[in-house]
Amino acid sequence: MKKRILFLVSLFLIVSLGAMAAEPIVNEVRIVNLRHLSGLALNVFYVSGRQATLGVEGRSLSVRQIQAAPIRVSIDSSGQVVIPARALPRLGFSVFNNMVLVVTKVDAPAIYMQNPDGSVPLDARMAPAGISNLPSHSAFSI
Amino acid sequence: MTTKMTIRMTMKILRIGVMALGLAVVTSGVALAGVQAKEKPACGIGRAVGLGLTERGQKYFVEHFADVLFANGISLSEGQIDSFVLNAEKPLKLDQLPIHFQKFSGTLGKIRSILKSWLLGFSFNDPLIRVEVKDIRYSAQIDRLGFSLQTSPVREFTGANSAVFVLEAQIPSLRLSAASVMGKNLNNSSLKTFGVRGLFTELSGESKPLEIQIPIGVRIKETGNVEFNILGIHTSLDQVDLKMGFDRPLVLPRVEVLIDGHPIALNQAALERELLKLKDRYLEMLQVLLDRFAEEQLPQKLNNLIQAYLPQNLVEGNEMAAPGAPVMGAAFQTKFKWWMSPQELRQESHMLFLGLAASVRDPAKSSVEALGTDWSCAEDSMRSMPTFSGAHPADYDLALSLNQDLVNQILGLSFARGYFEKVPYGDAGESLAMTVAPELVLTGALAKDRAILRLQVAKKPQGIEKFFVENPLLFSFDMNVRLVVTPGVKGASSRISLLVDRIDESTVKVKRESVKLGFLHSMIEKSVKKKIRRANVGYKSNPMALAKDVAIPSEVAGIPLSLQSLQSDSSGYIVLYLEYGGQKQ
Numbered sequence: 268m269k270k271r272i273l274f275l276v277s278l279f280l281i282v283s284l285g286a287m288a289a290e291p292i293v294n295e296v297r298i299v300n301l302r303h304l305s306g307l308a309l310n311v312f313y314v315s316g317r318q319a320t321l322g323v324e325g326r327s328l329s330v331r332q333i334q335a336a337p338i339r340v341s342i343d344s345s346g347q348v349v350i351p352a353r354a355l356p357r358l359g360f361s362v363f364n365n366m367v368l369v370v371t372k373v374d375a376p377a378i379y380m381q382n383p384d385g386s387v388p389l390d391a392r393m394a395p396a397g398i399s400n401l402p403s404h405s406a407f408s409i
Numbered sequence: 410m411t412t413k414m415t416i417r418m419t420m421k422i423l424r425i426g427v428m429a430l431g432l433a434v435v436t437s438g439v440a441l442a443g444v445q446a447k448e449k450p451a452c453g454i455g456r457a458v459g460l461g462l463t464e465r466g467q468k469y470f471v472e473h474f475a476d477v478l479f480a481n482g483i484s485l486s487e488g489q490i491d492s493f494v495l496n497a498e499k500p501l502k503l504d505q506l507p508i509h510f511q512k513f514s515g516t517l518g519k520i521r522s523i524l525k526s527w528l529l530g531f532s533f534n535d536p537l538i539r540v541e542v543k544d545i546r547y548s549a550q551i552d553r554l555g556f557s558l559q560t561s562p563v564r565e566f567t568g569a570n571s572a573v574f575v576l577e578a579q580i581p582s583l584r585l586s587a588a589s590v591m592g593k594n595l596n597n598s599s600l601k602t603f604g605v606r607g608l609f610t611e612l613s614g615e616s617k618p619l620e621i622q623i624p625i626g627v628r629i630k631e632t633g634n635v636e637f638n639i640l641g642i643h644t645s646l647d648q649v650d651l652k653m654g655f656d657r658p659l660v661l662p663r664v665e666v667l668i669d670g671h672p673i674a675l676n677q678a679a680l681e682r683e684l685l686k687l688k689d690r691y692l693e694m695l696q697v698l699l700d701r702f703a704e705e706q707l708p709q710k711l712n713n714l715i716q717a718y719l720p721q722n723l724v725e726g727n728e729m730a731a732p733g734a735p736v737m738g739a740a741f742q743t744k745f746k747w748w749m750s751p752q753e754l755r756q757e758s759h760m761l762f763l764g765l766a767a768s769v770r771d772p773a774k775s776s777v778e779a780l781g782t783d784w785s786c787a788e789d790s791m792r793s794m795p796t797f798s799g800a801h802p803a804d805y806d807l808a809l810s811l812n813q814d815l816v817n818q819i820l821g822l823s824f825a826r827g828y829f830e831k832v833p834y835g836d837a838g839e840s841l842a843m844t845v846a847p848e849l850v851l852t853g854a855l856a857k858d859r860a861i862l863r864l865q866v867a868k869k870p871q872g873i874e875k876f877f878v879e880n881p882l883l884f885s886f887d888m889n890v891r892l893v894v895t896p897g898v899k900g901a902s903s904r905i906s907l908l909v910d911r912i913d914e915s916t917v918k919v920k921r922e923s924v925k926l927g928f929l930h931s932m933i934e935k936s937v938k939k940k941i942r943r944a945n946v947g948y949k950s951n952p953m954a955l956a957k958d959v960a961i962p963s964e965v966a967g968i969p970l971s972l973q974s975l976q977s978d979s980s981g982y983i984v985l986y987l988e989y990g991g992q993k994q
Contacts (some may be wrong), residue, residue: 291487315482320765321458322964325730331482357546362484381788382725383746 291363302346309348310369312337314388315361330380330388332361339362341373359388391398418686442826450781453632454818455791457767458749459810459982460965461760464834466806469989474576478554480967485554485578490545497538516690523683537595540604544588545678552618553579559624563640566626570754570944572761573626573640578952584611591660593749607656617738632766632784633722633750637715639708646700653692659684699931722784724750724808729769732819732959733828743773745822748782755794759802762794768814792981796938799857799976805986809962813851813981821846832864832888833909833953834944841866844883852981860977862888862955874936877929884937887913890955892983903972906960911945914938961985 293313326374334355344346369378370406380388399406470477478485487757552884559573566573577627591604612619626638659681728744735742746769767788770780772933795810823829824846831840832847841864848863853862867881890909896903921936922928962985964970978984 318964318967319724319727320749320966321727321747322745322962322967322970323729324963326727327727329727349532357487357489359490360483360485360488362479362481362482362487364479365620382726383728384724384748 269292273345287363291357292354293363294352294364296366298348298350301342301347301348304342304370305344305346306342306373307370308339308341308373308375309350310337310339310371311350312367312380313355313363314365314367315358315363316365316388327383328365329382329384330365330367332358332389333380333391334358334361334363334393337378339371340401342370352380366390410930416684434845436582438639445817449779450783451768451770451779451818452789453748453750453768453782453787453815454812455632455752455766455787455789456764456794456810457812458765459812460680460763460765461757461795461797461808461810462763463802463806463808465803466989467558467761469806471557471577472553474556475551475554477556477966477968480974481783483945485549486551487548488546491543493545495540495542497540498535516687516694516749517845519687520631520684523680525863539593540590540597542587542590546587547583547584547585549580549584551578551580552583555579558756562789563624563626565638566628568628570629571627572754572756573624576621576623576625578621580612580621582635583619584609586610589660591664600663602660603662605737606660608653610653610692613650613652617645617648618793619649620645620715621945627754629751629754632752632787633721633724635723637712639715642703642707644700644703644934645752646696646703649696651692651696651697654884657681724782724784725750728820730960731771731823733823733826735828739743743771745769745771745819746780750782750784750787752787760797760808766797769819769822771814771825772824774825795978795982795984797976797978797984799978799984800974800986804851805973807965807987809965809985810978810982813849813983816849817846819847832866832955834868841868842881843867850981851977852979853981855977855979856893857976860890860892860907860983861913862890862907864888877925877927877983878933879923881923882933883923884934885916885918885920886941887916888955889913890979894972895958896972902959903963905975906954906958907956908957909948909953911948912941914941914945917941953973 314330315332316328316330531820541827586609589606622643624640628636749767752766753761768782849863865885924930976984
């Protein structure tokens with residue numbers, strides 16, 4: 268079960284939107300110069316998060332919601348990894364604004380997240396199939 | 410065992426973190442004994458962090474509020490809601506319609522007649538409608554999304570810690586769709602469900618843009634307890650041109666006639682045709698319905714939602730690199746944890762000021778229970794407001810004040826880890842060991858870029874000193890330091906260095922217990938002062954950095970900032986005068 272997390276990087280990406288009302292599509296991302304991580308895997312999280320009120324050195328992104336189940340892609344022997352384009356479902360008013368990359372072994376167990384304040388982001392994997400676990404954001408009754 | 414419990418037990422939690430980059434404070438030497446953190450939650454420091462938005466700074470939010478929302482993971486240009494249920498509170502009576510719907514009484518009467526004739530004389534009770542809308546999506550092109558302070562007072566929000574903000578949007582293109590809109594007449598349950606699928610409505614190409622204005626009252630009742638109150642929603646829905654569409658066939662009551670025991674369904678297409686003759690009127694009704702709903706009911710409904718979902722205490726927790734952590738290993742050191750909570754909101758003549766209480770703890774030294782913050786004491790012995798006199802409000806967007814008590818709390822935590830232990834002494838490479846955490850003092854008549862570091866130090870006696878003083882010799886003094894800004898290059902944040910200016914000889918005090926023969930205390934103190942005079946000459950000829958390249962906050966709420974100037978504020982704050990837009994290259 269022990270996982271070797273080598274590093275965590277947050278990338279700010281530009282979301283390319285198709286026609287209005289279409290689901291946001293994240294373009295293919297190609298990362299090179301990871302030769303030192305060859306043979307390992309990159310776990311890609313598409314998240315909606317907020318920056319700390321005070322942008323001090325060492326602060327972390329607070330992830331509110333993981334927009335879609337993460338994908339795992341292998342880093343090839345040349346140190347290159349290709350993250351395929353992906354359409355993200357629209358969930359409430361949360362918008363994908365950060366990509367979090369976690370390096371693990373290829374066969375490492377699934378990864379879950381916890382924010383620095385102890386909170387756990389809304390995560391589609393933690394709801395029974397077909398049922399949204401986001402009631403407070405995406406459904407209400409008046 | 411529930412699914413959730415199983416997940417909790419089996420999941421591997423990964424702490425989210427961003428690689429700590431850059432340096433914090435450069436110091437040298439060997440660690441002294443650490444100071445154990447007290448095992449109780451830290452007392453929140455009142456007015457620990459202040460955000461002063463000038464008029465110039467407030468204008469940014471009028472133009473760039475969408476960017477601020479995006480940086481915080483929210484977009485108002487598209488949205489999705491799984492479901493929405495509207496329960497009418499009382500039956501709809503055609504002769505007692507609200508004033509805005511009276512013009513539709515004829516249309517509603519016609520619908521009733523159509524249904525009556527198709528349902529073979531079925532008698533209707535006054536309908537009590539329940540509508541369920543599923544998978545609502547909207548997409549909008551928002552030309553202007555602004556957030557500004559309302560200057561005209563609102564009675565309920567004129568007191569202390571209160572303000573009214575106005576969210577304004579101009580929307581030239583809007584499409585609203587729902588997978589289904591299904592109604593039930595609770596007073597005529599035999600009608601079952603009726604409605605439409607694939608409903609959409611949008612602004613027509615020739616329409617004026619839709620304007621929306623939402624005043625929101627904000628009041629901080631006590632630290633962390635914030636009230637948000639939507640005071641109204643004003644739209645120009647009654648002045649725009651909408652078009653609508655939906656899938657055919659409609660979902661209508663199914664009518665069957667039994668002839669000799671054989672059920673024969675009536676032609677629903679004909680019923681649908683009859684109903685669709687009134688399609689234009691439906692659009693008008695929808696427009697008025699949305700407008701009235703937004704103006705009359707939605708504010709209260711949204712306020713109820715805010716009440717239900719807003720946490721009782723607004724507290725933000727995050728991390729920071731420990732100042733003084735070893736340069737090479739900084740990224741791998743346990744970070745400090747900080748908590749902040751809104752405490753006050755003031756409308757000053759030249760700025761809007763948000764005061765935040767805060768505390769910082771070291772997870773490496775504190776128990777989990779002690780990592781929290783006691784906010785109840787945040788107002789005890791609170792410093793007076795920063796003067797913000799270091800720059801003209803027209804020359805910056807945002808002033809960020811950092812309370813010296815907060816800075817000292819952080820310095821204390823770093824000291825406890827052994828990061829600050831030596832202070833350069835003179836120009837011969839000699840140093841003094843600190844015995845307690847350094848204390849930053851900003852109060853008093855200091856120049857704009859000066860501060861005082863109150864230090865207690867230990868020195869190993871040399872030569873003949875050994876006969877008269879204990880080892881180590883303990884003494885204290887105030888060190889005058891200069892705050893020097895190093896502008897960031899290539900997008901990096903600006904940094905501050907603390908350069909030693911001089912030691913204030915008049916503040917030197919040798920600890921009596923350090924002197925072996927009490928009557929020699931005065932003489933020993935004079936001797937120490939003499940050495941300090943020499944050291945001061947060294948500081949002048951060879952300016953030394955007590956702390957180098959301390960990174961300053963590079964963002965507030967995701968908005969990149971660049972430092973214009975700083976001030977040592979006599980009320981006890983370091984004030985950073987900032988401009989939006991990150992570092993200039």
